[in-house]
Amino acid sequence: MNACVQALTQLLGASNVLTEGDLSSYELDWRKRWRGRALAVVRPGSTEEVAAVMRLCAQHKTAVVPQGGNTGLVGGGITDTSGSQILLSLRRLTQVRQVDAANLTLTLEAGCVLAQAQQAAAQAGLLLPLSLASEGSCTIGGNLASNAGGTQVLRYGNARELCLGLEVVTPAGDVWNGLSGLRKDNTGYDLRHLYIGSEGTLGVITAAVLRLAPQPVARMTAMATCQRLADAVRLLELAQHVASSLLTGFEVMNTLSLALVRKHFPQLSQPLPPSPWTVLLELSDGESPSHAEAVFNTLLERAQAQGVIQDAAVASSMAQSNTMWHVRESISLAQSQEGLNIKHDIALPISCIPVFDEQAGALLASHMPGIRVVNFGHLGDGNLHYNVQAPLGVDPVRFLQEQEGPVNQIVYDAVQRLGGSISAEHGIGQLKCSELQQRKSPVELDLMRSIKRALDPASLMNPGKVLAP
Amino acid sequence: MNACVQALTQLLGASNVLTEGDLSSYELDWRKRWRGRALAVVRPGSTEEVAAVMRLCAQHKTAVVPQGGNTGLVGGGITDTSGSQILLSLRRLTQVRQVDAANLTLTLEAGCVLAQAQQAAAQAGLLLPLSLASEGSCTIGGNLASNAGGTQVLRYGNARELCLGLEVVTPAGDVWNGLSGLRKDNTGYDLRHLYIGSEGTLGVITAAVLRLAPQPVARMTAMATCQRLADAVRLLELAQHVASSLLTGFEVMNTLSLALVRKHFPQLSQPLPPSPWTVLLELSDGESPSHAEAVFNTLLERAQAQGVIQDAAVASSMAQSNTMWHVRESISLAQSQEGLNIKHDIALPISCIPVFDEQAGALLASHMPGIRVVNFGHLGDGNLHYNVQAPLGVDPVRFLQEQEGPVNQIVYDAVQRLGGSISAEHGIGQLKCSELQQRKSPVELDLMRSIKRALDPASLMNPGKVLAP
Numbered sequence: 001m002n003a004c005v006q007a008l009t010q011l012l013g014a015s016n017v018l019t020e021g022d023l024s025s026y027e028l029d030w031r032k033r034w035r036g037r038a039l040a041v042v043r044p045g046s047t048e049e050v051a052a053v054m055r056l057c058a059q060h061k062t063a064v065v066p067q068g069g070n071t072g073l074v075g076g077g078i079t080d081t082s083g084s085q086i087l088l089s090l091r092r093l094t095q096v097r098q099v100d101a102a103n104l105t106l107t108l109e110a111g112c113v114l115a116q117a118q119q120a121a122a123q124a125g126l127l128l129p130l131s132l133a134s135e136g137s138c139t140i141g142g143n144l145a146s147n148a149g150g151t152q153v154l155r156y157g158n159a160r161e162l163c164l165g166l167e168v169v170t171p172a173g174d175v176w177n178g179l180s181g182l183r184k185d186n187t188g189y190d191l192r193h194l195y196i197g198s199e200g201t202l203g204v205i206t207a208a209v210l211r212l213a214p215q216p217v218a219r220m221t222a223m224a225t226c227q228r229l230a231d232a233v234r235l236l237e238l239a240q241h242v243a244s245s246l247l248t249g250f251e252v253m254n255t256l257s258l259a260l261v262r263k264h265f266p267q268l269s270q271p272l273p274p275s276p277w278t279v280l281l282e283l284s285d286g287e288s289p290s291h292a293e294a295v296f297n298t299l300l301e302r303a304q305a306q307g308v309i310q311d312a313a314v315a316s317s318m319a320q321s322n323t324m325w326h327v328r329e330s331i332s333l334a335q336s337q338e339g340l341n342i343k344h345d346i347a348l349p350i351s352c353i354p355v356f357d358e359q360a361g362a363l364l365a366s367h368m369p370g371i372r373v374v375n376f377g378h379l380g381d382g383n384l385h386y387n388v389q390a391p392l393g394v395d396p397v398r399f400l401q402e403q404e405g406p407v408n409q410i411v412y413d414a415v416q417r418l419g420g421s422i423s424a425e426h427g428i429g430q431l432k433c434s435e436l437q438q439r440k441s442p443v444e445l446d447l448m449r450s451i452k453r454a455l456d457p458a459s460l461m462n463p464g465k466v467l468a469p
Numbered sequence: 470m471n472a473c474v475q476a477l478t479q480l481l482g483a484s485n486v487l488t489e490g491d492l493s494s495y496e497l498d499w500r501k502r503w504r505g506r507a508l509a510v511v512r513p514g515s516t517e518e519v520a521a522v523m524r525l526c527a528q529h530k531t532a533v534v535p536q537g538g539n540t541g542l543v544g545g546g547i548t549d550t551s552g553s554q555i556l557l558s559l560r561r562l563t564q565v566r567q568v569d570a571a572n573l574t575l576t577l578e579a580g581c582v583l584a585q586a587q588q589a590a591a592q593a594g595l596l597l598p599l600s601l602a603s604e605g606s607c608t609i610g611g612n613l614a615s616n617a618g619g620t621q622v623l624r625y626g627n628a629r630e631l632c633l634g635l636e637v638v639t640p641a642g643d644v645w646n647g648l649s650g651l652r653k654d655n656t657g658y659d660l661r662h663l664y665i666g667s668e669g670t671l672g673v674i675t676a677a678v679l680r681l682a683p684q685p686v687a688r689m690t691a692m693a694t695c696q697r698l699a700d701a702v703r704l705l706e707l708a709q710h711v712a713s714s715l716l717t718g719f720e721v722m723n724t725l726s727l728a729l730v731r732k733h734f735p736q737l738s739q740p741l742p743p744s745p746w747t748v749l750l751e752l753s754d755g756e757s758p759s760h761a762e763a764v765f766n767t768l769l770e771r772a773q774a775q776g777v778i779q780d781a782a783v784a785s786s787m788a789q790s791n792t793m794w795h796v797r798e799s800i801s802l803a804q805s806q807e808g809l810n811i812k813h814d815i816a817l818p819i820s821c822i823p824v825f826d827e828q829a830g831a832l833l834a835s836h837m838p839g840i841r842v843v844n845f846g847h848l849g850d851g852n853l854h855y856n857v858q859a860p861l862g863v864d865p866v867r868f869l870q871e872q873e874g875p876v877n878q879i880v881y882d883a884v885q886r887l888g889g890s891i892s893a894e895h896g897i898g899q900l901k902c903s904e905l906q907q908r909k910s911p912v913e914l915d916l917m918r919s920i921k922r923a924l925d926p927a928s929l930m931n932p933g934k935v936l937a938p
Binding site: 100101102103104105146147149153157158160161170174175176177178179180181182183184185186187188189190191193194196197198202213214216233234236237240241242243244245246286287295347348349350351352378381382383419420421422423424425426427428432436440441443444446447448450451452453454455466467 | 569571572573574615616618626627639643646647648649650651654657659660663665666667671682683685702703705706709710712713714755756764816818819820821847850851852888889890893894895896897901905909913915917919920921922935
């Protein structure tokens with residue numbers, strides 16, 4: 001047996017150092033794109049145990065790949081195939097350490113599943129305003145390591161903005177306790193924000209303090225149709241002025257997005273007829289249902305009067321609201337059923353989104369006539385899932401094989417020209433590592449590499465992720 | 470002439486490399502606590518010039534102290550007295566580069582004065598929600614380098630949370646352009662948050678993208694009295710539930726704070742009689758004045774019904790609202806008139822504030838009978854300006870001399886026991902450098918030092934600030 005594995009087994013017991021049997025729930029990502037082979041899957045049960053694991057791995061110069069719920073989309077939590085890296089699962093760190101209602105904070109361990117964390121907040125009559133499609137299995141540690149986004153970023157920010165403190169184990173096995181839960185703290189460099197979004201390449205997040213909010217008492221959902229994407233941007237501006245911080249959701253979907261949902265999920269009733277663009281809006285109100293309704297009506301009336309929207313349907317029950325969200329969330333699945341496609345998770349200044357859509361669309365169409373763009377996403381955050389599907393009649397497998405490179409080039413070039421980002425909320429992981437290398441300035445890459453060398457001098461933390469070796 | 474100064478003069482002209490005459494507006498901080506002596510005061514006019522200055526200084530191994538409006542409270546922007554450091558003034562970088570209403574962002578240079586930045590936003594019908602006492606002279610670069618707080622943090626966050634992008638010149642004279650203005654960007658380490666709050670010790674901020682908000686259409690201000698500090702915390706909780714994100718200000722003041730204002734500014738009318746605690750609340754509403762009033766009334770009625778407040782006065786005009794804020798902002802000045810005192814800018818989890826006040830108060834009283842605590846601050850952010858004044862009849866100069874050490878020890882020990890911060894919004898600078906050294910864990914100090922070494926290997930950026938040499 002490998003000396004490191006032997007030492008780890010002595011530390012944690014054989015039941016928490018797995019080397020045999022089916023380890024695919026750890027070694028294979030949930031979309032089955034990356035399959036790693038780990039030296040061992042190691043499952044510590046406390047921060048102290050994580051620290052001890054890291055000390056042993058440092059001693060044995062063994063690389064460590066931290067993993068939470070294994071729901072990532074960029075292969076950030078999967079080991080390579082060498083069989084020499086430790087897969088460090090945080091799933092056993094599940095303690096909710098404190099709910100502090102007066103401070104509006106929740107302190108909990110990295111392995112807590114997001115849905116459980118939401119429940120812990122709800123039990124105290126409060127809201128943890130982080131909500132993702134994978135919330136039933138993703139973990140808080142993973143959410144923070146990848147700075148997760150989701151559907152309420154517009155109002156409450158990304159995982160980053162919800163985090164008031166961290167506990168981190170360094171590659172050397174030291175514990176940094178930064179679990180302050182303070183809203184103001186100007187005592188030196190902000191280590192918290194450095195670890196958030198670093199995808200396990202600088203240290204292991206073991207616990208966090210998250211910001212809570214009062215529970216809204218009313219929620220209003222609507223769909224509205226726009227002729228042009230620029231009108232959807234105008235609607236967003238109007239909504240921000242009329243509804244201000246009540247506005248919690250603003251999603252946009254192009255015709256094809258909803259057409260695919262219609263085709264593959266005909267039982268899902270869509271409240272509005274096809275239109276070039278459909279917007280899903282949501283308000284959350286701490287005051288009263290009647291107040292939420294009044295604000296919503298004012299907004300929609302003004303939008304209609306200004307010619308920004310054509311048609312609108314307001315959900316009159318929670319069931320109808322859920323259906324609207326269900327439609328929005330079925331786009332990805334409908335796309336999969338339509339066939340393999342080239343996915344993008346991009347961000348742009350919101351003001352640049354209409355021109356991006358025009359430019360990228362025209363370039364793609366001239367690159368390959370009939371190419372289909374499924375453009376949808378969190379317009380309120382400037383974040384589009386701009387996915388590209390084969391022309392009708394073209395084999396999707398071959399399309400993906402042959403076109404992924406050129407299509408990425410066209411899309412990312414257009415993003416870059418407008419000052420956008422090639423990864424809005426999914427991170428870099430192994431998927432976009434070389435793309436990052438090509439697109440970031442040498443100055444920025446140098447700064448990142450200096451930080452990596454400073455905090456992980458032996459290069460043991462999640463090697464090959466984010467920064468190319 | 471020194472070779473570095475000669476080269477700088479060749480670069481920028483003699484009028485922008487000052488070595489003679491009265492340089493006290495640069496060399497002396499505005500409270501006259503620190504007087505440095507600079508090798509030269511250097512005033513570049515563009516990012517490119519800042520980069521060229523940094524390259525020359527790196528070549529000549531000359532240390533650089535960046536300075537904005539010179540309104541800092543911890544001596545962070547003042548050189549040492551050796552006459553060997555360059556004072557790099559950013560005041561000539563005053564361009565507003567872009568107001569993007571659809572993206573709700575403002576891109577501007579580091580030397581813009583905060584009040585001018587607020588005006589640029591207002592001209593576009595938008596709000597830059599950063600507001601400080603020094604806004605007429607502090608600069609955006611300084612605000613970000615020190616992560617300024619102010620009176621609207623509760624709703625909009627610190628300077629850090631308002632910043633969506635930075636342009637930074639490194640100690641080697643490279644320009645990092647991170648002026649993205651994106652709300653979501655998960656492409657590697659968050660350099661932005663590392664520079665924000667680093668007080669010019671890692672690089673020079675030359676420009677920034679700030680987040681704007683819609684202008685509120687109504688503002689309501691009130692004062693209310695509470696018997697206990699715990700009641701003020703309960704009022705805050707209630708306000709957060711009733712008014713939610715309309716709540717933009719929540720300040721607390723103890724009896725002595727307002728008594729000193731009464732004594733030294735008798736012409737300033739205080740709407741409520743003396744009470745153990747007085748709260749200043751503000752709501753900002755995007756909807757309508759009548760809506761703001763209705764929410765405010767609901768809040769105050771509930772607070773009264775629950776016995777949380779004794780008395781309340783609602784401002785019925787802008788003038789009355791201004792007077793209330795004027796009272797709050799006169800506390801510091803009234804304290805100065807009362808005599809020198811020992812100032813603290815601390816943060817605590819909000820839930821711990823009542824117990825902190827009790828513990829620290831009791832310890833100080835037993836340390837020195839008659840000692841007077843002027844406790845006021847941004848309760849909504851957990852941030853207190855907990856200032857300690859000599860007992861009546863004791864000479865303030867001698868008190869400061871003899872008691873600063875022991876009083877700091879008592880106050881900061883109490884802060885530390887409750888997981889608080891010794892600098893909430895003022896930073897570390899030179900004032901709290903050794904205190905930081907003593908109070909941060911060795912793990913955290915090591916992490917910070919690694920980062921400093923990584924980004925400023927020659928130790929030329931603002932040496933002796935934040936981290937002790």
